[in-house]
Amino acid sequence: MYTFIVGVILLIVGYFTYGKFVEKVFGIKEGRTTPAYTHKDGVDYLPMSTTKNSLIQLLNIAGVGPVFGPIMGALYGPVAFIWIVAGCIFAGAVHDYLTGMISIRNRGAHLPELAGKFLGNVMKHVVNAFAILLLLLVGTVFVTSPAQLLYNLMDGWTTMGLIVGGIFLYYILATLLPIDKIIGRFYPFFGALLLISAVGVGVGLVVKGAPIPELSLSNFHPDNAPIFPLLFLTISCGALSGFHATQTPIISRTTQSEKQGRKIFYGMMIAEGIIAMIWAAAAMSLFDGYGGLNEMLAAGGPAGIVSEASTAMLGAIGGTLAILGVIVLPITSGDTAFRSARMIIADYFKYSQAKITNRLWIAIPLFVISFALTKIDFTILWRYFSWANQSTAVIALWVAAMYLFIANKNYWIAMIPGIFMTATVTSYILNAQIGFGLSLTVANIGALIVTAGITALFFSAAKKARAQNLPLEEDISFYNKTA
Template identity: 70%
Template sequence: MVTFILAIILLIVGYFTYGKVIEKLFGVKSARKTPAYANQDNIDYVPMSTKKNAMIQLLNIAGVGPIFGPIMGALYGPVAFLWIVFGCIFAGAVHDYLTGMISIRNRGAHLPELAGKFLGKAMKHVVNIFSVLLLLLTGTVFVTSPAELLHNLMNGWVALGIIVAVIFIYYIASTILPIDKIIGRIYPIFGILLVISAVGVGVGLIVTGAPIPELSMSTLKNLHPAGTPIFPLLFLTISCGALSGFHATQSPIISRTLKNENQARRVFYGMMIAEGIIAMIWAAAAMSLFHGTDLNELINTAGPAAVVSEVSTKMLGSIGGTLAVLGVIILPITSGDTCFRSARMIIADYIKVGQTKILNRIWIAAPLFIISFLLTRIDFNILWRYFSWANQTTAMIALWVGAMYLVLSRKFHWVASIPATFATIFTFTYILNAPIGFNLPMPLSFIGSLIIAVIIIGLFWIKAKQNMNEQLPVDLEKVA
């Protein structure tokens, strides 16, 4: 329990300390006109309040990732707490803040456009493919996972196929209609369920004195599953809640609705910290209520959704547990809708098609939903493995974009380049070692990842020097 409470405290302290350091380092300009006003189109560029932006950002980024990921990460024991806390404060929240603010300074641009500007034109095409792939995989997972939870919650009274169809209909509407018509109106309601879910389980853990394992040398050595090394698998298993490239696809949505740059720390950095707290609660709940072998068996037989149901019912009773499960169901739904919305915006920007006309939005979005429907026929565990790799690769790229921006701004780039380097190493170690990748022995995979990281760092500085010689402007927006 001490480790758990201390971890929550560290996350909160991180927001008020390191969050302010990052904000001051970047340099907020309150007089600068944000894209919400400079490019207002009442579709995607719409000025909205800070509270609404913060809630939308939290619900956008907090899908099943900060719940299912930490539940599976709980198999590694309390070492998962370390990655959630330090990953969130020094990597994930920095990643989210930088991508959001750099997007604001560049007319609400999405990651592919930013990568093309700062890392080279070729990267624009690569990141565009990665981003759309990631959003399709995430959006599909965020159709099937809440549908299964709802199906279980209703004891199979409503057919799974019908639930999937209803979720798809909602996603289509929220993708095509202006952001303030559906998303901006119903997210506050969804937010209440989210708070009830997370706070209820968290308070339940403390009040009941749940036996949450403490961090020690013994737990570091013995609790992770045999044959599954902490590095790099833990960093791929727990992404949302620590560091997630998916967030780089979501922050530009809010960069187009933020009224003032001084709201960015609360919206981008702060909501990542909030997601970290959610991840901590669910990781702790899974560790406390199930022994390692029991948890592993339940995940393998019924999936993380079964753990959610078990935890919610045991901790809060039937009524409270139902509300908690509803809160969990809300998370993927409120990320799935913006997955497809973000994909539509990225493709529109890439092919330079305006989005004020509804027909333009429809013909871009329609193929996305057709592909996603076909992907729902694939096993969740297979999708999740590819999601983890694509997600952390996107995070790696986004952090290098942030590092380049800071280098060109003559600012302390290490806050981005150090986590970018770390993400590069564990991402390439994973893909070189994993069966879905090159299936190389772990020692060879690690050495290979170090060599690749050195090459990438070298290319980064070559590009940085080129950008400085060409005096590449880091910001496109002008001061109002």
């Protein structure tokens, strides 16, 4: 119990301390006009309040990841708490904040465009394809997972096909309509439901004295399961997730002032970390140890854990509300995944999205492909999603490190987690059956070599970019409120 409580406290303290430090390193300009005003189009670019932006950002980034990921990560034991806390403060929230703020400085640009500007045109094309693939996988996963939860909750009142069709219909509307029509209007209520349900489960764990295991040398993780690299891909959302880099530009286009960035980007990642801590603790403590957790996962998957834990902590009515809060998570990330994909493709081809017909030409093929992907086994999709997700985080962290290096600022805040995650995703793909299938020892050695090479290439490219005085932001002097 103490490990859990201390972890939550550290996350909150991290927002007020390290979050403030990262903001100072970046150097906000309160008088600089944001893309919400300079590129206002009434569809994707328009100013919204800090509260709305914060809750939308939280729901954008918090798919099933901070629930399902920590539940599966609980099998590694209390070490999962360390990764959630340290990963969130020093990697995930830094990743989200810098991605969002650099996007604001560059007309709300998405990751492919930022990668092209700071890492070269070849990377722009690579990241563009990579981001679209990731978003399609996310959108598809976030159709099937909430559909299963709803199907379980409704206890056979309807069919899975009808539920999936209803979710797709909602996604189409949320992808095509201006951001303030559905997302801006309903997300604050969804966000409140999410926070209340998560806090309810967390308070229930503490009040009822759930036997949450403490971190110790003898109980570091069960069965000596190899932590590296699997833990860092199993728990992504809630600690560090590249999916967030595809979502923050949605809100960078609606943010009113740079001073709001720490609350919106860094703060909402901390909130997601707290949600992850709660569900990891619930999974570790409510099912008679790791053997019971394994049996529950085999029987009903993470969705079954959510249902059982919610009902155990909050009763029938409160448990149902908690389950609804979890259902909201993937749905409110799936819709913005498709919206992000539409925006990235439109930016890539410089295709205006002011007219709904232009949006349809991009959106319809995306939904057709996603529907086809729903026929693939969920576990296979999730494996590829996990690797693609963390690889995207790696790219975003290197982009942020390059930006700070050129600006003569402390680039290590992005580079250190970037180096660590480069080694992680490389080791995973070299070792995994979906990759090269090498032994873990060989994979780790290969990962060290690849990471060293990428780091050397980074310094070479960064020094050239600094010498060439690469512009770091869009020139909007005409709009600026102050010089």
